[in-house]
Amino acid sequence: MNKLLLYMLLPVVLVTALRCEKASVASATTGSGGSTARFAIQGNYLYTVDKSSLKVFNIADIANPVLKNTVPVGFEIETIYPFKDKLFIGSTSVVHIFSIDNPENPEKLSTAISPDVIRRCDPVVAKDTVAFATLRTSGPCGGRFSVLAAYDIRDITNPVQKGTFPVSEPYGLGYSDTALYVCDRYGLLVFNIENAYTPQLRKTFTDGWYLDVIPYNNTLICQVQDGLTLYDITSCMKPTLITKIK
Amino acid sequence: MKPKLIATGIGLCFCLYGCFPDRRYADTDTYVPVYMSPADKSNIFLANARTTEKSGKIYAFGNTIFQNDLNKGIHIIDNTNHADPKKIAFLNIPYNTEFAVKGNYIYANNVNDLVVIDIRDLNNPVVVKRIENAFPYINQEYPPQSGYFVCPDPAKGIVVDWELQTVKSPKCHR
Numbered sequence: 001m002n003k004l005l006l007y008m009l010l011p012v013v014l015v016t017a018l019r020c021e022k023a024s025v026a027s028a029t030t031g032s033g034g035s036t037a038r039f040a041i042q043g044n045y046l047y048t049v050d051k052s053s054l055k056v057f058n059i060a061d062i063a064n065p066v067l068k069n070t071v072p073v074g075f076e077i078e079t080i081y082p083f084k085d086k087l088f089i090g091s092t093s094v095v096h097i098f099s100i101d102n103p104e105n106p107e108k109l110s111t112a113i114s115p116d117v118i119r120r121c122d123p124v125v126a127k128d129t130v131a132f133a134t135l136r137t138s139g140p141c142g143g144r145f146s147v148l149a150a151y152d153i154r155d156i157t158n159p160v161q162k163g164t165f166p167v168s169e170p171y172g173l174g175y176s177d178t179a180l181y182v183c184d185r186y187g188l189l190v191f192n193i194e195n196a197y198t199p200q201l202r203k204t205f206t207d208g209w210y211l212d213v214i215p216y217n218n219t220l221i222c223q224v225q226d227g228l229t230l231y232d233i234t235s236c237m238k239p240t241l242i243t244k245i246k
Numbered sequence: 247m248k249p250k251l252i253a254t255g256i257g258l259c260f261c262l263y264g265c266f267p268d269r270r271y272a273d274t275d276t277y278v279p280v281y282m283s284p285a286d287k288s289n290i291f292l293a294n295a296r297t298t299e300k301s302g303k304i305y306a307f308g309n310t311i312f313q314n315d316l317n318k319g320i321h322i323i324d325n326t327n328h329a330d331p332k333k334i335a336f337l338n339i340p341y342n343t344e345f346a347v348k349g350n351y352i353y354a355n356n357v358n359d360l361v362v363i364d365i366r367d368l369n370n371p372v373v374v375k376r377i378e379n380a381f382p383y384i385n386q387e388y389p390p391q392s393g394y395f396v397c398p399d400p401a402k403g404i405v406v407d408w409e410l411q412t413v414k415s416p417k418c419h420r
Contacts, residue, residue, distance in 0.1 A: 031307030031347045039346040039353060046346060046353055048360075050381050062351050063362055063374045216306040219328060227298040228313055228323070230331060245323060245333060246298055 034212035034223060035081055035123040035172040042082040045103045049077045049089060056104055068104045083126040086156070090122030095133055097156060112151050112159035123172045123212070129154050130162075130196040132180060134170035146170055148182055150197045162197035172212030172223070179236035181220060183210035188222065190237060202237060276413035277389035279398040279405040280317075286340050287357055292371050295321070295333035307347040317341050317407050320352065322368070337363070337371060341406045357406065358383055394419050 033040055040047045046057040046065055054073050057065040079090035087106060089096040095112040112124075114135055124133040131151045147164040169185035180191040180199055187206035191199035209225040220231040220239055227246040231239035298321060302314025311323040311331065319339040325331040337352070339361070345354035350366040351374075360380035364372045389395050389408035394416040398405050 031305055033305050033346055034303055037303055037305075037346070038344045041346045041348050041353075046348075048344070048381070051384055055380070057353075057360070059348065059353070062349055063364060065353065065360065065362060065375065065377065067377065067380070211301065212304060214304055214306050219306075219325070221304055221306055221311055223301055223304045223313065225301055227301055228304070228311065230311075230325075232328070242329065243331060245331065 032214050032216050034214050035125050035174055036079050036212045038078075038080060040080045040082045040087070042087075042100065043103060045100070047080055047082065047087060047100075047106075049073065049080045051075075051077055053077075054080070054087070054089065054098070054106060056106065058104065069106070071098075071106055073108075079123045081124055081126065086126065088124045088126050088131060090124045090133065092122065095122055095124045095131065095151075095159075097131075097153070097159065099156075110157045110159055112153075112161070114147075114149050114161050114164075125173055125175060126153065127175065127196070130193075131159065132173055132175070132193075132199070134167065134173055134182060136170050148173070148180075148191070148199060150199060152197060163199070165191070165199055165201065171210065174213040174215045174220075176215035176220070176233055176236045179215075179233070181213045181215065181222075181239075183212055183222070185209050188213075188239075190239065192237060203239075205239070273412045273414055274394050274416055276411055276416040277391060277393060277395040277408040278411045278413065279389075279396060279402075280407040280409055281403040282341060282357060282406045284403065288373075288376075289338065289340055290356065290361070290363065290371070290373055291338050292369060293319075293336045293338050296336050302343060303345070305345060305347050310347075312345065312347060312352070314342060314345060316343060320345060320354070335368060337365075339363075355381055357404065388418070388420050392420055 038049050044060040046059050048055045054071040056069040058068050059065045073096055074091055076092040081088040085101050087098040097109045098106040099109050100106050122133050131153050133149050136146045146167050148167050149161055150163045151159045152162045153159045167184055171183040173182045178194045180193045182189040187204050188210045190203040192202050193199050210222055212223040214221040218234045220233045222229040229244045230242040232242050233239050298315055300316035302316045305312040309326045311325050313321045319342055320337045322335045323331050324334045339354055339356055341357040342354050345352055352363040354361055358379055358381045360377040361373050362375040364374045386405050395418045396416055397418040
């Protein structure tokens with residue numbers, strides 16, 4: 001009898017194990033932006049980046065933002081990605097990492113540099129021990145070839161590039177548990193990141209020009225060239241199309 | 247004999263003309279500055295759902311998905327039914343490119359101003375705060391892409407976009 005019960009339960013356990021744990025659980029009060037955004041909200045603060053500076057607005061009074069600080073960051077700033085108490089700021093040359101332990105006074109911790117690519121665009125996302133950036137070298141960003149790069153950020157003051165994967169023309173990116181979704185001029189790439197520093201390409205959707213993604217609960221929201229494409233990512237390595245909205 | 251020679255000469259001229267087009271007179275892919283018309287800058291209102299023209303940045307909050315339409319505003323998509331999300335409205339915000347959402351408030355750039363839009367009543371969005379000149383103007387002197395462009399004229403106002411067009415003899419290049 002016990003054996004029978006075991007056999008009955010085993011498939012359930014297996015299925016549960018295969019489903020992806022969602023790293024980010026969106027509550028009623030937190031939203032989520034894409035990796036190519038210039039605006040990011042973390043707690044009671046709105047952080048914005050323009051070409052050269054980071055601005056901090058206090059939004060504790062939600063309808064009444066107050067500019068608290070303007071921090072010079074560098075040149076050709078493109079993107080901002082908040083993760084816990086850090087901000088990852090992408091530019092056309094490097095990724096700047098700031099601490100927001102003191103949310104009104106972001107403090108620069110380090111700069112991640114890819115030794116392979118001189119000049120590129122850098123949308124970046126981060127988990128606890130790894131940061132991923134796409135380094136695109138076409139168009140306004142110059143350079144010669146494009147890659148997905150994985151940085152070891154265990155020592156946040158000294159990020160080290162650990163691995164790269166060639167991608168034709170990458171844009172934004174996002175992750176959900178063991179899946180990393182990378183946007184490309186020629187489709188959407190799904191990488192397995194169980195070994196975070198050596199992403200393995202597992203699937204490619206070649207149905208359009210993907211620009212950015214937000215993994216949000218069980219939905220992968222994709223900005224594509226003519227609107228939105230939405231996938232169900234209950235099984236994170238196997239996105240299934242929900243709909244396209246133009 | 248002579249007419250044949252002339253005909254050959256004319257033919258050769260056409261060939262040379264066709265084979266070696268002169269950039270100064272040729273149609274060239276060129277970025278053309280789009281200037282802001284100051285009158286419509288603060289014209290923020292809710293419109294019917296519409297087709298996306300220039301797909302912009304995205305944001306998710308609760309059961310709502312937002313997508314910018316470059317320089318036009320924000321599409322609002324109701325995702326309450328995850329199997330069948332639907333566009334429900336378009337929030338017209340002139341020259342908007344960036345935004346974030348918290349609760350029922352949208353933080354958005356309106357050209358170089360930061361505006362806060364209260365969407366508690368989605369049918370009646372209200373600008374509850376405007377911080378003027380919160381952001382610097384960008385791409386005023388040249389387009390973000392390299393190539394030929396029409397030299398911008400500061401007297402015509404603020405450049406809010408660069409459109410790729412075919413232009414005869416563009417003067418500027420980078």
